[in-house]
Amino acid sequence: MLDYTIRRLLIALPVLLGVTLLNFFIIYMAPGDPVDLYANPDVTEADKLVRREALGLDAPLIVQYVKWLGRLLIGDLGTSFSSFQPVSHMIVERLGATLLLMGAALLIAYLIAIPLGILSAVKQYSWLDYVASTGSFLGVSVPSFFLGLGVIYLFGVTFGILPTGGMNTIGQEGELIDTLKHLILPALTLGTSIAGGMVRYVRASVLEVLNQDYLRTARAKGLPEWKVINKHTLKNALIPIITVAGLDIPMLIGGAVVTETVFQWSGMGQLTIQSILSRDYPALMGINLVAAVSVLLSNLWADLMYAFVDPRIKYN
Known part of the structure; x- marks a missing residue:
């Protein structure tokens, strides 16, 4: 396993190099010039x-x-064109907020999707199955910005029970309860699309396992249904679910850009939008590098989890 992990990391290096090269040329060839942001009527071409x-x-x-x-x-990501701060410091300041949001979104998504997908498969063609399937399609289809504005209007404006933006209330910075209140709406918005797709994959995976002969044998031996589902079905249905979970990281990174902008969440997504608007090339390169490393590591994590879930899988 260790040899396989090392080989995968070595293979990822040229992939990461190619990603940074492509990102660099796309960013620098985009229309606009950072120098124009410093311009005023008195600035000459020589300036x-x-x-x-x-x-x-x-x-x-x-x-x-x-x-x-x-x-x-040598660990230097450059200096921001707009704030003149080291890019690494800017990313470190924002990374924690984004990880908190992504972690909460994943938790909400999986706590909803996995049980609902299992119940939908076990109760196939029931009213619960139809409701879950309809809800999953809506979760995937509704854009994050539209859903975000909807929950802001519903819970923030109409009922007034949750804050509509930011990470803390003024004067309550650092208080856990206040931060959690601000986290609910953006995490719910970001997690909805993940949950919508996960419900469908869990349902399909569990349905495929439920039709296997060894489960019929387990039932014929008199095992209760809950033990058949929990002990025999779920573990064998985890392989496709792990694959989808590994693909959720890129979706979260992309969704965080929109969600953090809508809710004014001070994370990497909001920093991305600010860097694009200010044509801050070094900051954009640093952000893309972090995103690329996250995707490569999530794919490696998924491959390693295959062997952990299924002992028959060996990496030689």
Whole structure:
């Protein structure tokens, strides 16, 4: 297992290199110029050239990429064009908030989706199955920004029972209960699309296992239904579920950008939007690097979990 993990990490290095190269050229070739953000009516073209040279934008793109890669090898993600802070510090400040939001969204999604998917499969073609299937399609179909605005209007404006944005109430920074209240709506919004897709996969996976001969044998031996489901069905249905769980990380990263913007949650998603609007190339490269590493690690985690769930799977 250790040898396999090391090989996968070594294979991921050229993949990560290719991702950073592609991201670098896409970001730097996008319309707009960071120097224009510093411009005012009194700025001359000569002043702009001096500013471009100070930011390192006067060199060819491949030279800029090699310099960025060289700094990355020593742990330097560069300096923000807009705030002039180290990009690594900006990411560290925002990463905790995003991890909290993503973790809460996953928890909500799986606590809803896994039991509901199992019940939907066990009670196939019942009213519960139809309700769960309809709800899962709605969860996947409704855009995050629309759902976010809807829950804000319902729980924040109409009933006034939950805060509509931010991470803390002014004067209550650092209080756990206050943070959890602010977390409920964005986590619910972000977790809904994950739960919608997961219900369908859990239902399909459990249905496939329920039709196997060894489960009929277990029932014929007199095992109670709850033991048949919990002991024999779930473990064998976990392989496809783990695959989908590994794919949820990229969806969470993309969904966090919209959700954090709607709810003014001070995380990586909001930082992404701010960096795009300010054409902050170093910050965008740092954010994309973190996202790429997260996706590669989530895929590795899914592969390792296969062997943990199913002892028949061996990585030699």
